Amino acid sequence: MQDKFDKYARQDAFTGSTREEWEAWKETSRETLKDLLGWKYMESCDLDPRVEEVVELENGIRQEKVIIQVEPEVYMPMYILIPPKQSEEKQKCFLALPGHQGAGKFSVAGRDDIPAVKRMIEFYHYDYGMQLAKRGYVAICPDCRGFGERRDEALQKGTDEKSFLTSTCFHLAHMAEPLGETVAGMCTWDASRLIDYVYERGEWDTDDLGVVGFSGGGMQTLWISALDDRVKKCIISGYLYGYRDALLLLNGNCSCNYVPHLWEHFDMGDIASLIAPRPLAVQSCRDDHLNGPRGLVNVTEQLDIVRKAYSLYGKEEYPIHDVREGDHCWHEEVLDIALPRL
Ligand SMILES: [Zn+2]
Structure with a gap:
């Protein structure tokens, strides 16, 4: 398989040298990626948003539970954390997308009143939605498909903590791929519907819309930021490395x-380069086993691909690369480093 990868991978990488060539490549590459993700099967519909619950938290943050319709009869629940307004200007806003093992929105939104979630928050520092809200940002923390309240039937039945924390995205992948769909495609679609909702609601600053995610949330951040220019800045943690190793x-x-056939066309750095020239921060842990056997080398090789795209715009300051010690984990410090520069 390694020989096959070396023979067939990355046939559509950018080979030009000018900004004009790159912008043409960007347009065709986005279409290729949407095809690979199976977006032609995704169906739009009214968002039909419903506020199900409002809780004023002790720390002064308002926690709304909202549900939107992302495809006909497909619903995405979320927590929206809204800090007190500090001025008359529209509040800045981040989508905070979840990764594995955190029960979707529950960890990201900081629901540490649930013991299993509290442990995951302590282990992965998983509550980056709440961390943003405490810094004054509106943080929108959804369940992506297969996570939290969107687990499929197979793991909804269990009442144990493991069933609650885990996800059914692998069940979903088995059903989706023979039909030409992908989980990454569905999650990216849902993130784009979430941005539709932010626009429709109109309360927050869409000119500054950010996306952040750790691990599988980093994967979703990568895809939606690469494909949707409504994302104005993003932070990807624990998910940027070369496909061959990782x-x-x-x-x-x-x-x-x-994603079937993806590697024939692109490596991850090619996808991330589609975020240029918008501000991008990447966080990596030096001993993250998911980087593969060559460790950070497998990250920096991909960032070199990304950096070439930014250099075409004279934006050598991006991507910001925040390297932390230890294994797979979110580190809140990236917010302090990156937010003033994004
Ligand atoms: Zn998964």
Whole structure:
């Protein structure tokens, strides 16, 4: 398989040298990626938003539970954390997308009143939605498909903590891929519907809309930021590395990472380069096993691809690369480093 990868991978990487060539490549590459993700099967509909619950938290943050319709009869619940307004200007806003093992929105939104979630927050520092809200940002923390309240039937039945924390994205991948769909495609679609909702609601500053995610949330941040220019800045943590090391040599990752035929066309750095020239911060942990056997080398090689795209715009300051010690984990410090520069 490694030989095949070397023979067939990355046939549509950018080979030009000017900004004009790159912008033409960007347009065709986005279309290729949407095809690979299976977007032609996604159906739009009214968002039909409903506020189900409002809780004023002790820290002064308002926690709304909202549900929107992302496809006909497909619903996405979320927590929206709204800090007190500090001025008359529209509040700045981040989508905070969840990764594995955190029960979707529950960890990201900081629901540490649930013991299993509290442990995951302590282990992965998983409550980056709440961390943003405490810094004055509106943080929108959804369940992506297969997570939290969107787990499929197979794992909804269990009442144990493991069933609650885990996800059914691999079940979903098995059903989706023979139909030409992908989990990454569905999650990216849902993130785009979430942006539709932010626009429709009209309360927050869409000129400054950010997206952040750790691990599988980093994967979703990568895809939606690459494909949707309404994303104005993004932070990807624990998910930017070359496919050969991270998803081929390491081949035990969840099925939701895999997009059929993707590697023939692009490596991850090619996808991330579509975020240029918008502000991008990447956080990596030096001993993150998901980087693969070559460690950070597998990250910096991809960032070099990304950096070339930014250099065409004279934006050498991006991507910001925040390297932390230890294994796979979100580190809040990236917010203090990146937010003033994004
Ligand atoms: Zn998964």
